[in-house]
Amino acid sequence: MATLTVEGKQYDMNELSDNAKNMANSVAFCDSKINQLEAELTMVKMARNGFVSQLVNELPQPEVEQPKKTTRKRTTTATKASPAKKSTTSRKTATSSTEPKKAPTRKRAPAKTKATESVSE
Numbered sequence: 001m002a003t004l005t006v007e008g009k010q011y012d013m014n015e016l017s018d019n020a021k022n023m024a025n026s027v028a029f030c031d032s033k034i035n036q037l038e039a040e041l042t043m044v045k046m047a048r049n050g051f052v053s054q055l056v057n058e059l060p061q062p063e064v065e066q067p068k069k070t071t072r073k074r075t076t077t078a079t080k081a082s083p084a085k086k087s088t089t090s091r092k093t094a095t096s097s098t099e100p101k102k103a104p105t106r107k108r109a110p111a112k113t114k115a116t117e118s119v120s121e
């Protein structure tokens with residue numbers, strides 16, 4: 001006895017109409033096709049990740065710039081103080097206007113993953 005389970009209820013396939021049997025077969029075919037396509041999609045994603053990895057390895061390496069040294073100058077100036085005030089000292093720091101550039105880092109493209117839903121009856 002072949003049974004069909006839909007939404008938690010079991011039905012005897014021999015007691016179903018021809019139209020219901022055809023619909024049940026169509027649902028089974030669709031489930032099978034979904035499983036096949038999900039497996040194929042997984043394989044294509046894996047192949048894509050491999051191609052991205054190979055592409056990243058094939059790209060030219062950027063030249064690494066040596067950072068320039070900067071010098072700092074510190075100057076101090078004293079101001080004349082009145083008899084009631086204490087002397088103050090101010091400090092100024094001068095730096096080069098060009099900051100050393102960081103070498104660009106090579107990043108790999110992240111693998112794209114997506115949660116898949118399993119279809120069950």
